[in-house]
Amino acid sequence: MNALARLAAAAALAFTAAANAATAGWPLQDADTDVGNLASLQRGARNFVNYCLGCHSLQYMRYSQIAEDLALTEDQLRANLMFTGMRIYDPMLSALSAEQGRSWFGNAPPDLSLITRSRGPDYVFTFLGSFYEDPMRPAGVNNAVLPGTAMLHVLAPLQGLQRPRFETIAVEGGKEIQHLVGLEPGNLPGDLPEAAFDSFVRDTVAFLEYVAEPHRARREALGVWVILFLLMFTAFAWFLYKEYWKDVK
Ligand code: HEC
Structure with missing residues (x-):
């Protein structure tokens, strides 16, 4: 094998190794969310405000929109989801700036408006647990889904x-590596039993799915009007055409 071929083979090997590392990730659990369940979305909104908004924004979502879509009165909205000094037409922005995020955590917490569309609900569900x-x-702390993550275990x-x-596995050259195979309850228990914790996370992820959806719903609604307009315009043009040619014939 000449040097170039050897280099190409090495590159191909490195590429497959990287691809395997990316795909042989932690198995994702089924989030089993129900975005049609209003009570679940309301609980999720409250969870998000209490546990996530401190670091993550939802820049495309306004408080007023949530009240409208999740059937909350302005009083309920103010009492449960808004901190003092905010206005209902404000977007849901975190008080933490990207700059602070980077200097405190080493990485800025991303805006989560579209996270369930970019990563999928199962990913977000499994990541949080x-x-x-x-x-x-x-x-x-570390995370099985996103090893070395800058996010804390909030x-x-x-x-x-x-x-x-x-699990210890032997690799080439007589070395051994530690491979993560499972997670189990530790010595420090939390306030919620496992099933209750899972539904807490499920509600939160369902809310994030809803947040990622209204834009699509609005676009689809607009699409229908565009098509109706085009149909009407075509009909109009056709009648006009008939009208003009009537006299010519
Ligand atoms: C103390 C600040 C903080 C809080 C509170 C917080 N996060 Fe994060 N989060 C981060 C940081 C920092 C990152 C960036 C992680 C990285 O790049 O490794 C992150 C990343 C993420 C990601 C992206 C993971 C990825 O694959 O890129 C998701 C999803 C997420 N957070 C969800 C949540 C949810 C849901 C909550 C509320 C339950 C929450 N976070 C609360 C700091 C926070």
Whole structure:
């Protein structure tokens, strides 16, 4: 094999290794959300405001829109979802700036308006439930779905701190690596039993799915009008054409 061929083979190998690392990720759980369930979306909105909005914005969503879509009165909206000083037509912006996010966590918390569309509800559901104890990490936790993540385990008071289960596998050259195979309850329990924690996360993810949806719903509604307009315009043009040619013939 000449040098070039060897280089190409090495590159191909590296590429497959990287592809495998990306696809052989942590298995995602089924989020099993129901965006048609208003009560679930209302609980999810409250969860989001209490546990996520401190760091993450929903820049395309206004409080007023939530009240309208989730059947909340202005009083309910103010009492449950808004902090003092906010106006109902304000977008749901976090008080944390991207700058602060980067300097405090090493990475800015992304806007979550479209996260369930870019990553999928199952991903967000599994991510939120897969934090585990890791003394090697600066904040003492790691995540099975997004290893080395800058996000903290903000739901630890509810879920507790899970313990990782590793399997030792032998790799080339007589070395061994620790491979994460499972998560189990640790010594520090949370306030919610497992099923209640799962429904807490399910409601939160359902709310994020709703947040990612209204834009599509609005676009689709607009699409219908565009098509109706085109149909009417075609009919109009056709009648005009008939009218003009009537006299010519
Ligand atoms: C203390 C600040 C903080 C809070 C509170 C917080 N997050 Fe995060 N989150 C982050 C940071 C920082 C990142 C960026 C992580 C990274 O890039 O590794 C992040 C990333 C994410 C991601 C993207 C993961 C990916 O694959 O890129 C999702 C989804 C997410 N957070 C959901 C949530 C939800 C839902 C809540 C509320 C239950 C929440 N976060 C609360 C700081 C926070």
